[in-house]
Amino acid sequence: MSETPASPSPANPEKAAPPTELPVGPYGQFLSEHGIPSKRLPDSTGVETIEVEPAQLEVTLKRLRNSEEIALDYLVAVSGVDNTDTFDSVYHLWSYSDPNKELVVKVRIPKASVAAEQLPEVPSVTPFWSAANWHERESYDLVGIRYVGHPYLRRILNPWDWEGYPLRRDYKQPVDSLNDKNPHSFR
C-alpha cells in the first residue's frame, strides 16, 4: 500500500450520488486484502469512512494499528451517535508517522435489533487500546451503548444513578424543582 489516502478529490463525486455503491477506498482495499469485509460510507470531509461488523471491530483496529504501511496508531476519539434507525459507535484513527493519514471506522447497530429495555452492544477496544477507556464510558453515559468487555463501564459525566441517556433522541429530561418543567415548582 503506497497510495496516499484521504485526498479530498475522490470523495466529492461520491457525495453527489449516495445510493450507488461507493468505490472501495485504499483502507477498505487493505482490509479486504487481509480478509476483513468493510463497507464504504459517504463522508463530507474527504476522510475515508468505512463500516465494519461488530464482530470484526477488534481485528480491524488491530490490523490498522499494527501493520507497518498503514500504521494508524493513534485513536483520536471514540464517540457514540444516535441516528434515526441505528446506534453508531465511531472510531477516528490517525497516524503519528504521516499526519495526512486519517480514517473513520463505524460500527452500526440497527435499532430494530435491540430488544426493549436493552442496550446496543459493541465490543470494547479498551483491552488492547486503553485510550478508548474514558471515551467508551462517556459514550455509554450519554448515548447508552454497552461496550462489552470494558473493564469499568460506569457513567463518567452524569451522576452514577442518572436515569436515561441524555443524547438519545427519545430522551426526556427530568421534571422536578430544579428546572421550570414542573408546574409545582417552588417558584
Place this chain on the structure above:
Amino acid sequence: MSESIEHKTMGIQGANTDASDLPHELKDTITLTTLDKAIDFLSTYVVPLAPIAKWARSNSVWPLTFGTSCCAIEMMSVGMSAFDISRFGSEVFRATPRQADLIITAGTITRKMAPALITLYEQLPEPKYVIAMGACTVTGGMFNDSYSVVQGVDRIIPVDVYLPGCPPRPEGILDALLKLQQKIRTESLIMQRKRAYNQRAVRYVDYDTGKPIDAVKDLVQQAKLELESN
C-alpha cells in the same frame, strides 16, 4: 445570651435552647465562632452599639473559594491588585466553609454539583450570605433548559444578591459586594431573624442522588425527636 440564631437555623425549637442542652451529636454542627457570638450579642442586646457591630461585620465578609466554571476567572481577577477586593475587606478567600461568611457561586451549578454546594452552604457559620454570580446561577443562563444544569441557584440555596452577566465584570462583583454590605448594615433585627429562619438547612435536594425531594421534610426536627425518644 438565652437564645441565639443558630438554634433556629438548626430547626430545633425547644423551650430551652442553651448550647449546653444540645445533644452531643449536634454539638459539632454549631459553628458560630466566639467573635460572631460577641457581635451577635452586641447587635442584639446593646442597641446603641448595633451599628458598630454591623459595620464591623459588613467590612469583613470573607468569601469561600468556590468557582465551578468561567465566572471564577473574574472572581480571581477581582482578588488581584487591579481591582483589589481587599479595599472592602473581602480579600481573604477561605478554602474551608467553616471560616467563610459568603459564597460567590461563580459558575454553572450542575445537578451533580448541587448536593456538594448545599453541603458547603450548610457548613458556613451563621450569618451566611450568597451572591449568585453570573447568568448561569441566576437563571440557568446559556444552559437554559439543559437537562444537567440547575436552572438558577436559588432553587437550592437562598440568595442575597443576584449579579447578572456572562461573566460579570469585576466591577460588578465589587458592586454586588457593596450591595451586600449595605444589606448587612441596614438589616433590622426582625429581618435578620427571618432570614436566619429561611436559611435553615435547605432540604429540597436529596444528598446522595442530587434529586429534589418533593415533600420537604424537616429532617433535623425528625432527628431531634428520635434523639429525645432514646
